[in-house]
Amino acid sequence: MTRAKPKLILVHEPEKACLDRLVANGHARERAAEIASYLAQSTDLAPEFDALADACLKRGLSFAAVELDDAAGVLAGEHPATTLVWTLTDGIAYFRGSAAPTLARLGGFRTIGADDALFALCQDKFRSGAVLGALGLPVPPAGLARNGEWLVEPPASTAGWFVKPNRLGAKIGIWPDSRSLDLDHALELSRRVFSAYGDDVIVQPYVAGRNVRASFLGVAPGTGAEALGVAFVDSGGDFQTMADSLALYGETGEAAKAAGNYVQPELVPVAESQPAADARIRTIAARLMEGLGLRDVFSFDLRVEADDAVHLIEFEVCPGLPCFDFRDYCRSQWGLELADAMAETAASRLF
Template sequence: MAVALPELVLIHEPEEACRTRLAAMGFEPDRATEISSYLAQSTDLALEFEDLAGACARRGIAFSPVELDHAAAVLAEPHADRRRLVWTLTDGIAYFRGGAGPVLARLQGLPTIGSDDTLFALCQDKFRSGAVLKALGLPVPAAGLARDGTWIVPPPEAAQGYFVKPNRLGAKIGIWEDSQARSKARALDLSRRVFSAYRDDVVVQPYVTGRNVRASFLAVRPDAGPEALGVYFVDSGGDFQTMADSMALYGGTGAVAKADGLYVEPQLVPVADLQPAADQAIRGIAARLMAGLGLRDVFSIDFRVEADDTVHLIEFEVCPGLPCFDFRAYCRREWGMSLPEAMAATAAARLTA
């Protein structure tokens, strides 16, 4: 009797499933497309499932991609004859539902790649997440919270104005070229626009200067720590990335942009090459997040870094955009692997140990 191979189960929510559900909730088609673009990594990585399956097979494990709507049934299947490992590709607790992935795995007693399910919920609420990060003593900008033109929590005074973004949406959704507001009144105007389009609150933070930095992490080796972070300036040509920028890079809308010659990949520059002190500060913050908050296995952290090495922690993601240009570059530079090879190696190190 053949022995079943250890299995990597990759749970993901497709863009189309999200659009269909949003349409049923009464969202306009254009808004549903914008919101569902957060799930573009499902669209992009699906093109490489065959490569990922091959990379897994070379390491003696099976690969099973599972759409979120089928995950409960698949994970409930008897598995006593094989080891199974669950990797949740797409998260979400409001517009998206991927946060159910690690919960379903825990319900079935299955091990997971990634942080525990409490962090899946926390990182999707920027206001609550910021409060927790602040309590840990990390350098997070203070924040206010507004809903449809009304302050729930007013922000502090800010001489350089404010930055306004939806509270529960990712992938730059609801961030426009005018999302930097000079006054609290203007911030409230933006909160009305966000609520009208997306039915979401907005986080209002004092605007911080500096360059955008992305720190990416994948524990190909189970014992990898902050030294394995890839810490890069991400220069997209603007002060901050907008929703339009994001939609031109990934998923179905990104494919159209590439076909039309509109795709411009941002530049990545190692922070250590230009500001080594800032690089070390970022790795120290990541170490505190791993020890104090429980980040592990795979995540990304966004920062703003000023010329004098002042570091501002903006937010973290437990389901970073794996097929995105920056994470692919990280896998190549840090681990010397393609994305499918790095994912397979990460899973195999846990399944075959």
């Protein structure tokens, strides 16, 4: 009997499928479109599926891009010994991507990425923050509010607080006033978030510093924190808002490029100016890999102060692969364009 050709299956949840489902479930169309925009990596990567297929073919693999709603049926027809599943999106609330690695585990398929339990944990920022704190990592403590009521009161803070959705791309503040100088305003923000998106908010002490993105792709098995890419992400603002996010990715980002209004944030290696902070971030990455179970592909966001103090904000098991920062990481760390980096990673697991 002929052995099946090794195959990479990339499971992705399209923006439109999410938008239609959210509207059907009662979300206002404009708010549903904002929520679905977090799946823009599916939109942005789709034009490169042919390039991915070619890159896989050069390495002896076949490739299939599979929409999330079709994943169960497709996997039922594949052989676990020769099939690798790579999930492009997480999600337990607005998105459903965490179902894909669970389906893969149920079918006995190998996967790229963390254990499926982390696909659910990472999107709940209050719970994930508690786990990160228990691991001794420098995550700001947090309160939790729902529609103007405290579920957990936040810690005191002389610098004010930062308010963000708990399960919706929660590294960002939705609005420019997401930094709050009093807790009454924080509760008002929680009412606005609940009204618009139906989500709780976490309320953390505001931490100063520059925004940092740490990116990881283990092109070769056994790759450790030495392969981490650590860069300041300078966009000109203190923090990213929903409007900022919409302007960078998906259809809105493409429209901004077409109109000449697209401004890509500047990436600057942290090690160039703050080597001590870079070393601390790599230690955090090693702890995340050992203690939390991150592997293969992930990212995390931090704030770094001028004195090298480091604050871990969140981790992602499904980093935005087609985003400018991850592409830059693949080039600078591995000397590969995105499609080749993904194909090389898959081939190293299948052969």
